[in-house]
Amino acid sequence: MSAVAEILLRTRRVVAVDAMLADPRERPPVGKLGKNVRMVVANVPAGLTALEGELLQHDFLLSAPLRTALAKLNAAELAKVGRRLLHWAKIETGVWVDHVPLFRKFPDSVPADTYDFYVRRIFSLLTQEPEQPCVLCGERRTVYPVSPCAHLVCVNCWDGADYSACPICHRRLTPHDPFLIPTPQPREPRRGALDRPVAVLGYCADPIAACRDLAVSLLERRTPMPAHERDDLRGLLETCWPRSAAWLAETAIPVKETLAVALGVAARHGALDVLHARLGTATDVLRLLYELTGADPGLRTHPARPALPRPLRRIVLACLDRMALPYLMEDLRRHARPWVRMGEVLHPHEHHRRHPVAALAFAAVRGTPVDGGTPFGRAMLALAARHPDAVEVCRGRLRAATFGSRVERALAEKRYGAAVGLLAARPGELVRRLSQLLRLAPEALPPARLQEVVRRVAPGLLLAALGQVRTAPGRWRLFLPRGGTARFWSVPDERAPLADETVLETEQVLAGELLRRASALPPLRRVLLDEGLADLIAPTSERGATKALVRLTRGTVQPIPESERLRFFLHWAEPATAVVDLDLSVAVFDERWEFAGLCDYTNLRLGGWLTHSGDLTSAPMPLGSSEFLDVDLREPHGRYLVPIVFSYNDVPFEELVRGFAGFMERPEEGLFDPTAVRQRFDLGGPAKILVPLVADLRTRTIRWADVNLSASGYGHRVAGSERELAGLGRALQDAFRERVTMWELACWHAAGRAEEVVVRRRDGGLVTYRRRPGEPVTGFAARLIARAGAARTEVLPGEVALAALVHGDVEVPAEAQVYALYPETAAGRRLEAADLLSGLAP
Structure with a gap:
């Protein structure tokens, strides 16, 4: 299509x-x-x-x-x-x-003893000779080589009707290899x-109108988008050009990565004049250059060999030259290595007469020697002398003096008032450091001053700061640095707790600002909310999110499907130039996060409640390879399950022809039942190890993790990663205890905009909250969030203007806005979680 x-x-x-x-x-x-x-x-x-x-x-x-x-x-x-x-x-x-696993009769034919299975394979590999009796059964003329690996296989000892790959090395066989015996196709699952x-x-x-609405909503989003949504935006703008040029002209684009995608489309279509008006910082320029050279505008992956046409190089240098030198210096220094490489393409020193500011900034970031006896050196030294706050000369080279260094120096010297004064000029930076500043010197940032600062801060930053401030120090801290593989680490939380009064005052300021913004939005007659939103974490940044069937924010908790069995699945196909061996595994931990066992290719069955479908070591096109892992939830021998996908031979997921994984309720019949799939997510990017979720079998809940583990070398597997997985699981429990949820975000919208709020409780019952006469917005919001003072409602009233739900199974007016984690009807105008957040922009 x-x-x-x-x-x-x-x-x-x-x-x-x-x-x-x-x-x-x-x-x-x-x-x-x-x-x-x-x-x-x-x-x-x-x-x-x-x-x-x-x-x-x-x-x-x-x-x-x-x-x-x-x-x-x-x-x-x-x-x-x-x-x-x-x-x-x-x-x-x-x-x-x-989907064809190693054992085609999975789960019934999976060997009970993995060690014995391994010994038989190795014994056959090392001792079997051609034209000799089988070393396992002694039969003659039953041993033949299989294609393409040429291992000697006995047709009596290894069931060709069950195996889909070589029994010795588990590599996919040529489809017409005589060893493979066709088996009847599985029956279609029964549908009840x-x-x-x-x-x-x-x-x-009207597809064009729908494309415009979707494109504008993506352009106006206040949180960074994952890569697949940037691809969608790029596709919409490219396909609808030149109509989409008008969409760009009339839309404010707050997120810089999104701006780079939009300007990249314009530049590719020759609309270079728009760049001067939209490129405000050097980092904006760098993101655009990455977008045009096929790299990540989020600056996580870099272009191999950037090449830019001459007209674009002139425009880029002109944009850089008109920027204030202190900010330009900081931006270039913040991304010094990428800018050094881009300088090799832009040649700024050759144009130092036309663009002296740009040439000076590049000279500082590259550490270029400046000789006062040359025209270039004299020009650079004279310009540097006019900006002593931004650049200094050290041993014949230019060096930048940055804003960050001044803040760090003030903090190190305990001049906290001066540090707050510097940060107040950049409200976003102050809010990012809010938890640190409140621990060092809360008196330097009183509520009144904080209230002035937060009026100019993006809502995503406010939500992140609110979650950090009100989360008391726990056992572990989780760090998920911004990067191509989102590598994490956890450390014991040794921070001193904030005073209760400080936490309360700060929470009132941050939440009050969000409520103030909600109150300024158009009023609504009635809002419908779902108590289940309290399990969903509100998004603050989604740039590293995996493309999934059900879009979950990291840290979100959802119930395990009401089923006695779960089936995890993995499918991938390798390129013609490489062999890719992925492995689906599950690590089991007890309630203290002590390692309690694993189920993977080294242990195909664990305690009768975990069963693996067998290890496939290649995935040639067109069939590819699939692995499954069944979990019997009736009598688990452990509390926590951590499923994990490994690239055993260290090939990044982004090199796959296709790759995805997920889980389903155990189908009654058949190997893969689409109606039983509850989550499916793509494998992509430079990652090689992915932990999608952590399951708590005692509470029957799943916490979405979507985390890639650090990896290098060969032979990635659970054995050797137990401590890292346990650390991740423990840290996830602590890291998201007090984060802002979709329930709070929806309540702020409802309290600020509506007089009446209907809430669907977890048991399916309905209750109504009405604003009391003279009740302030903050008081109404507090009642909603605490779920106090409601009246029972028997029938859902009409005229719902905004609905925020877990299951979107409610009929609402066509003009109503609807956020639903599981959008089950086509009623209303669909919203994403980030759209609710974007509505609270300053």
Whole structure:
């Protein structure tokens, strides 16, 4: 399907029928399609019924407007749209590829004794000779080499109807190797009553208007986006150009990485004049250069060989030259190594007469010797003498004097008032350091002064600071540095606790500012909230988030599905130039986070409650490889489960042709049931080890982790990583104890904007909160957050203008705004969590 139709379908769950039909391709990309879609297209009603039934098998329903629109198509058009819809639905759950584990009869045929299984493999590898009896059973003429590894395999000792790979090395075999005995195809899983959540697909009558709304919402977002959403934005702007040029002109873009994507599209289309107006700092320029050279505008991965056309180089130098020298120096020094490489392309010293400020800044960051006897040296020394606060000369070289160094010097000398005075000029920096400043000298930052500062701070920073301030020191601190693999570390929390009075005053200032902003938004008649939002962490930055079926913020807690069994799955396909060996593993810990066992390729069964499908060591196209791991929740022998994906041979996930993992409720029949999938996430980026979640079997909850572990070398596996995994699990429990939740964020919106708030409780009951006469906004918000003073409601009243829910299974007016973690209906205008946060911008 077209890029526009795919993006709208995936992000908004709406079908742009005309855009699908306009796509010149006759078929979707190669993938496994359902048999029902190969319909006899002479009968449109029958074809539409078949399409509905097929989509229902993947937990998707057609809305009434969409069904009406599809019914108006002719047979060929319906078949085309149906194929594309089904292909997308299968990709969403991961069923579009064939899942073939090592043991095709998994879980029944998995060996009970992994050590004995290993010994038999090694014994065969070392002692078996061609044209000799089998070393295991003694039979003659039963040993043959398999392709492509050429290991000698006995057809009596190894079941060719069960194995999908070489029994010795577990490498995928050539599909037509004689050792492989075809097995009957598994039956389709039985479908019972519709007691599971489904998503309703809406109809998009105006794709351009929908694209504009989506693009503008992404451009206006106040938190950094993950890479896949930047790709969506880039695709929307590129596809809709030149219409999208007007969207850029009329939209304020607060996040710098998003700005780089937008300006990159404009620059690629020759609209270079917009760069002068939008590039405000040197880091903005650097992000744009990264975007144009195919690197990450978040500056986490760097371009291999940057190359820029001459007109763009002139514009870049002109933008840098008009910036204030102190800020320019700091920005270049903050990203010194990337700027040194970019200087090799920009050649700023050759243009020092036209762009002297830019040339001076590059000379300082590169440590260029300045000789007063040359024209370049005289010009640079004269300019430096006019800016002693920004640059100084040391041993014949220029050196920058930065804002950060002045702040650190003031803190080291215990001149806390001076440090606060410096930081107050940059409110964002002050709020980032708020917890540190309150511990060092709370008297230097009284509530009144803090209240003045926070009026200019982005809401994401306020939420992050609020969570840090009110989280008392615990056992562990978790650090997730900004980087391409988000490597973490944890240390014992030895900080002194903040005084209760300081915490209360600071919380009142930060929350009060967010409430003030909410009160300034257009009023709402009625708001609908869900108590389950208290389990969801509000996003403050999503740049490292994994693309997933259910979009969860790191630290969010969700219940384990009501099932006796879970099945984790992993699928990947390797490029033609490399062999990639991924491993799906689970580490088990007791309630004190002591290591209690593992289930992986070295231990295929653990205590009868964990079962691994076997280790595949290659994944050639087109089949790829799949691994599964079953968990019996009835009698677990441990409290915490930590599933983990390893790249055994140290190949980054970004080199895969495709790769994804997830978990499902155990299907009644069949290996992979799309209706049982509860989470599916992509494997990508430079990471080599991913921990997606931590499961607590006692409370039957899952905490979303989405963390990559540091890795180097060869042979990554659970053995040797137990302490690191235990540290991660412990730290996750402490790190998100008092973070701001979606419940609080939604309550601020409701208290500031509505007179009446309806809350759906966890038991499904409804209660109503009404603002009391003369009640201040802060008091109403406190009552909502504490869930106190409500009246029972029997029936959900109409006229809901804003709904924030876990399950979006409520019919609301078409103009209502709806945030739902699980968007199960097409009603209302869909919001993301970041959209609620962006509404509280200063």
